[in-house]
Amino acid sequence: MTTAAPLPTPAHELSNAAPASNSQSEDVNFQGLPIPRGLITASLSFYEAPKDGSKPYNYVEKQPEGVPQRNFGQEWHEVPIDDLRGQEDRFTLNNNAFEVLSNVPSGEYDFTSDEKIKSIYYPEVEKLLLANVPGANRVLLFDYTIRRSSPGADREPVVRVHIDQTPSSAAARVKYHLPEEAEQLLQGRYRIINVWRPLNGPVMAHPLAVADSATVNDEDLVGVEHRYPDRNGETASVRFNPSQKWYYWSGMKNEDRLLLKCFDSDEIVGQWGRVPHTAFVHPNTPEGAIGRESIEIRALVFG
Structure with a gap:
């Protein structure tokens, strides 16, 4: 059943102070507020086709004058979302297109300097992927996005179900970033994986929901032209289907990592090689909860 969108706490009303320490209870944050946990039902935003039947598109940056940023709409549906906390071992990249890792240290704390992110955090992520993705023998990190629930933030949490890549855009990524080696690399196994983590955990507002890829039909996915200033890519929007199973990892801490597989060329497990995901408004988010940064x-x- 399609329902009206919930009314989230406006970003400017959310507290954004950094946690003073990690000594708080597992069930409250540094403000003493209860961390939302458990199986819940929440509204998620799914794809609605353009009214005129045209191919859907989305401008990544400012669109041309007089042109809408995107030409497709959204449908809000109430969806059960189960808590991964306590059942983390049930899910793997090969079977479900997402996986969780705990207690991952990092030498980067500020995440305000592009240079430090690339010199300190990038090598950590590369090492993490090589150690935890079966068969991986080479990793190329090609970009990052920081999202903050605060006024004037360059990027805020995306409250729309989507997948960052499609099969055609994944191959195009290889050609774009490694043009001299692309022909050979495309003959072997290649994957696109996002490594997601909070910067001011535990996550209280706008947690990330993921769909078990094994419950998502190809017919649920719609390619969307992703328009950059200098080129076009493609992402996937997602139609609502009641057979989809949704999860979130409650109270994610700064030491937690969520691996999201956007594409997998493997012919056997590649059919589960894409994970729909979205930020969402948790119905039990306490008033005044810290705004999520990630x-x-x-x-x-x-490999």
Whole structure:
């Protein structure tokens, strides 16, 4: 059943102070507020086709004058979302297109300097992927996005179900970033994996929901032209289907990592090689909860 969108707490009303320490209880944050947990039902935004039947598109940056940023709409549906906390071992990249890792240290704390992110955090992520993705023998990190629930933030949490890549755009990524080696690399296994983590955990507002890829039909996915200033790519929007199973990892801490597989060329497990995901408004988010800040690193993984 399609329902009206919930009314989230406006970003400017959310507290954005950094946690003073990690000594708080597992069930409250540094403000003493309860961390939302458990199986819940929440509204998620799914794809609605353009009214005129045209191919859907989305401008990544400012669109041309007089042109809408995107030409497709959204449908809000109430969806059960189960908590991964306590059942983390049930899910793997090969079977479900997402996986979780705990207690991952990092030498980067500020995430305000592009130079430090690339010199300190990038090598950590590369090492993490090589150690935890079966068969991986080479990793190329090609970009990152920081999202903050604060006024004037360059990027805010995306409250729309989507997948960052499609099969055609994944191959185009290999050709774009490694043009001299692309022909050979495309003959072997290649994957695109996002590494997602909070910067001011535990996550209280706008947690990330993921769909078990094994429950998502290809017919649910719609390619959307992703328009950059200098080129076009493609992402996927997602139609609502009641057979989809949704999850979130409650109270994600700064030491937690969520691996999201956007594409997998493997002929056997590749059919589960894409994970729909979205930020959402948790119905039990306490008033005054800290606004979520996060970073996602996108990687080409070969082997």
